[in-house]
Amino acid sequence: MRKAILYILLCLFAFVFLYPFIWMVSASLSEERSIKDIVLTPVHFTFEQYTKLFQSIPILGSLANSLIVATAVTAGVLILGSMVGYALARHRFAGRNAIFYLILFTMTLPFQLTLIPNYILMVEFGWTNSFAALIIPAMLNAFAIILFRQHFMSIPQDLIDAARIDGCNELRILFQVLWPISVPTLITVGIITFMTSWNEVLWPIIVIRKESLMTMPQLVTLYAVGGRSLGQIGMKLASATMLAMPIIIAYLIFQKYFIQSMANSGLKE
């Protein structure tokens, strides 16, 4: 009986959290004039909002841009983050701890603080209005390094020694021996990085001006907030749904690893 009450309560809370999302999806599939109602399923089902959306902005192009940027950033973070994490966890060298604490310290700096120096750098490098500005600065991040370092510290030294005797160099040890047994950590870092990169709005708005290079959140934000949606709430909701879908699909596929790794590392995002 107590369990039943607990489940009812849980379902209630889950519904409270899910409802705005459900409403967004069903409203985006309803007629513009029915959107004001509080509903569960679409009223007068139609794809009209999406058709209009596709006609007014290059949303598919921006989807491709977002995919390219988020994928490149994620690959960079996984490769470089694991390399730094491995060196910090498994190599003894002068200044190792100092470097680690410095990396930890950068986590405490708010993004806004580095926004202007970073922008000036991008201008100096001539990277504004190019993917380089979106990808390269995001390719290393402290959170990934720390997560990898903690994970690699838990791997028995014997395994690394065995690989070394078998003839592996450091890169091979990392990518052929450690990566295959670190899948949950890779997936966690991958999902978090991908989501963060995917949802990034402020930085792209600053460094990208060309519409053909814009990422989806940037384009959708400029569209929904910037007035091009002509105040039509249905189209705004359709663009928001388009924006959320890829990340939700990715999460559903990888959620098992994601939760497992979060539980293992004892971290909460």
Add this chain to the structure above:
Amino acid sequence: MAEVKVINFIKRYGDVDAVSNLSLDIKDKEFVVLCGPSGCGKSTTLRMIAGLEDISSGELYIGDKLVNSVAPKDRDIAMVFQNYALYPHMTVFQNMAFGLKLKKVPQKEIQQRVEEAAKVVGLEPYLKRKPGTLSGGQRQRVALGRAIVRNPRVFLFDEPLSNLDAKLRVQMRMEISRLQRKLGVTTIYVTHDQTEAMTMADRIAVMKDGLLQQFDTPMNMYNYPANLFVAGFIGSPAMNLITGQVDESMEFTDVTQKFKIQLQGYLPSSVSKGAMVLGVRPENIHGDNGLNISSYSPISITPDAIEPMGSDSFLYSKIGDHTFIARLRPETHISTGQVTTLFIDRSKLHFFNPETGERITGNKQ
């Protein structure tokens, strides 16, 4: 196949020497066991030989070649680790083939060599399985197979049996010994278990606090321990070591004055009266002297506890602070708490200098 020469090895961590001035001359095809308590430097020594730790000072020769600065993979060694260190994401076959693949051995030869090695360690039916689905003993066999397949000049074992249960340990001990003899590969084996050392080694190197205590054959080590540490370390149960004095009449009396034994004719010639540590192995104490052997000397003790092991019975008693252990035949009838006469075989006694701890040698006077 190769000799291994360890010359004046030192491993320094800051101000601490984990290994001090260690020299070992290991012959071709020899099975040498490095043995000692935790922290004695035995694993560090092995890791230096493998190339996994830098040698702070000293020289290492494998064959005729100085290999101090040679990478582990090029030292022509294979190592078996305590927790097997198998690659969990690879099958047994891939685990064994990994090193050969990196050496760019042709695929056909890899196949053949892995299959041969698998046959030697009895793993043929398991080649397609992953290590996670194997038992502890099978995993250790994969680790052995991975070492064999490389066809190395030297095998290094770092406490390979510690994670196995007692029965399996005895079985694997024999298998490793047999395999080593069959393949004739020079082997260096690290363990803290003196039984493993005694049963497997051609020669044992006993270490303590980074220092070599004695490097000798198991029987020599058992019969002529070089110092008090080796005397207490080799042999199970451990040797009884009793501190006391020898007087003019060559009678030994322990510090509590309760234990007396006449040593006329059994002391090394170099001993005069004075302080001494007397060593008696539990197996040289007997419950009776039916044959009237002259070297047997009676002592009176009161047993605190008796442990019947089936094949023998262990008798425990107190002499001062020291727990005195005797290994008696199982049919010996003794009850705890009652004064009992036992017989010490004086021809098998060991004598040590109480100050230096060194063995006192010399002909019996």
